[in-house]
Amino acid sequence: MIQISSNQKKVAEEYLNNLLNKIKKRPGMYLGKASITRLKIFLMGYSIARGELGLDLTEQEKQFSQFQQWVKRHYQIDSNQGWDQIILSQVNDEKLALNLFFDLLEKFYLDNDKKLK
Secondary structure (H helix, E strand, O other), X not given: OOOXXXXXXXXXXXXXXXXXXXXXXXXXXXXXOOOHHHHHHHHHHHHHHHHHOOOOOOHHHHHHOOHHHHHHHHOOOOOOOOHHHHHHXXXXXXXXXXXXXXXXHHHHHHHHHXXXX
């Protein structure tokens, strides 16, 4: 059986937000170009890979899974559209939508922090 150190567990728990921060700083390196659609596809691949490996969701991933509903409430939209399409519909530009995603994500985490306190 493989032993996992507490440091490795911490890195695994914080990986999603660390990855998103890296993408925010250098979207072209991770997505090819700054695009909210490409980010959504990238994150779907990330999620599928973790599922294929049989990995449980981290706390960050569980929290992020609520982002879809938060975006719908934020824009008061009752739709089956994904968060990416809702955000894109607000600015009609892939790069601007990606920037808006990161702004909204920060607000989402701030709202969740307030609820936890």
